[in-house]
Amino acid sequence: MNHKRGTRIVKIIVIAIIALPLFGFLLMSLWNWLMPGLFHLPRVGFWQALGVFLLSRILFGGFGGDGGRRHRHRRMMERWEEMTPEERERFRAGLEARA
Secondary structure, three states: OHHHHHHHHHHHEEEEEEEHHHHHHHHHHHHHHHHHHHHOOOOHHHHHHHHHHHHHHHHHHHHEOOOOOOHHHHHHHHHHHHHHHHHHHHHHHHHHOOO
């Protein structure tokens, strides 16, 4: 089990080392191609492009894909299917009481 976990961590680190500079260069290129012409914004460098990406993830996106929302939604749907009509009604009433 520990060997699998260590291998996975190493893979993630290697992918990050490769993907981060590539993504930064791509973001910088897209910004410098679009933004100065469209909005008269200044050109950005590599580190500024990564900073813009980091700031946008903090403000708008978060860092974990969907944050487990799909898993929670699927689990809730499974629980909903297992509920009796009375349990569903109590659940709805509880939601309405909170709102």
